[in-house]
Amino acid sequence: MSTAKNQFLSLFSHITRRTRGVGVGKLSTPWFTKPIASAPMNGWSGPKLVAAVANHGGVPIFPIGYFTDPAAILKDLQSILPLLSDNGPQQDDIGDSEEEGAGNKTELLPYAVGFITFWLDRQGPDLLLKILEGQGDLPHPTPSGETTTTGGAKKALRPPAAVWFSFGDYRPYLKLIRQHGAAGTRVIVQVQTVQEAIDAQRDGVDVIVLQGTESGGHGAQRVRPLLSFIPEVVEALQERNKSNGLKVPAILAAGGISLNSQWRAVEALGASGVVVGTGFMPTFESPGAQHAKERILNASDGGDSTVRTRIFDELRDFGWPEGYDGRVVRNLVTDREEEDMKTRSVVEPKGAEAFKVLREDRTGTKEDWKRAVKDQDLDYIPLWAGTGVGLLKKQMSAAEWMDQLLGESEKDK
Structure with a gap:
């Protein structure tokens, strides 16, 4: 080009x-x-x-x-x-x-x-x-071949x-x-x-x-x-x-x-x-774990198999400002979050209400998170990916x- x-x-x-x-x-x-x-x-x-x-x-x-x-x-x-x-x-x-x-x-x-x-x-x-x-x-x-110029x-x-x-x-x-x-x-x-x-x-x-x-x-x-x-x-x-x-x-x-x-x-x-x-x-050159790469390559319907959420930032306590979230491959944590919001009749929490919903440990997610980080268990930790993930089929x-x-x-x- x-x-x-x-x-x-x-x-x-x-x-x-x-x-x-x-x-x-x-x-x-x-x-x-x-x-x-x-x-x-x-x-x-x-x-x-x-x-x-x-x-x-x-x-x-x-x-x-x-x-x-x-x-x-x-x-x-x-x-x-x-x-x-x-x-x-x-x-x-x-x-x-x-x-x-x-x-x-x-x-x-x-x-x-x-x-x-x-x-x-x-x-x-x-x-x-x-x-x-x-x-x-x-x-x-x-x-x-020298590391200095002619002037020293x-x-x-x-x-x-x-x-x-x-x-x-x-x-x-x-x-x-x-x-x-x-x-x-x-x-x-x-x-x-x-x-x-x-x-x-x-x-x-x-x-x-x-x-x-x-x-x-x-x-x-x-x-x-x-x-x-x-x-x-x-x-x-x-x-x-x-x-x-x-x-x-x-x-x-x-x-x-x-x-x-x-x-x-x-x-x-x-x-x-x-x-x-x-x-x-x-x-091949990416340093990500091979089991994570395989999960990416096995994903389909990227618009449905990924979801935007703040739950992982709340679990990690990185202090992301309000107004931001992240798109990840769905896993047990995002499924729990969605189910919990439905149970509480919270369809789209915003502002302080969003933080309240995500920070409360009602489902055992926090304990699962600690174990998952140690084990690098992708059923619980985030695998950030965009909607184009469903189009990736070959390493x-x-x-x-x-x-x-x-x-x-x-x-x-």
């Missing part, structure tokens, strides 16, 4: 990789060539999957998630680097580009990092700043290509990135409403991820289906581009996307890429999955 013709990929065209057989220092094709971002999934998006997606031209998002140990996160980031197919990305001289900060030749690593914004608020910005400084990089050799100075550490924010006010961190980030570092923001997309356009973010209700994992409780969400956002952003000159960010679609026909549909509606989570979960590599989604696999040619 031509990166010049794709708005999302063109944002990263300054990150390139060497071509085998050319002279030292020669730069070749852009690193990112496929409009697929792998979602930042705790427990499922490990270094091997991140590297596999990057090596095949996709844009992987490493999950920072519920971090409490910055040193462990930085170590995980450093472990990605030896897995990359090239000995390190190079950044073209962006001095001829129109982007702000042109002329800064800081190299960027071929992945993004994804923060849960409200959790970042609790932990503080130190880890974000360390990542922006390049502390997720390892000392790396110059083309001559150490070669600069490289930050990631982008930073992703979901679920909270990202604006304070946007300021930090602009103050401390390298030129060419992109900002990706996930939104669940048209107004949030408009706000992100006003804030000048580079990429907006439109998360539909079909998405697995966490999202807003009140969120619309993708097929109506995308065109409404596109129209709103284009209107503000015409009236106020505001740049229209690249748009990615997220939620239940598992087939090439779905990619073509969201592309026709105005998305220049997709964010895929569930589709990458059963791949494959991340590269094969990406080619299939884009219609580039051998059988699709």
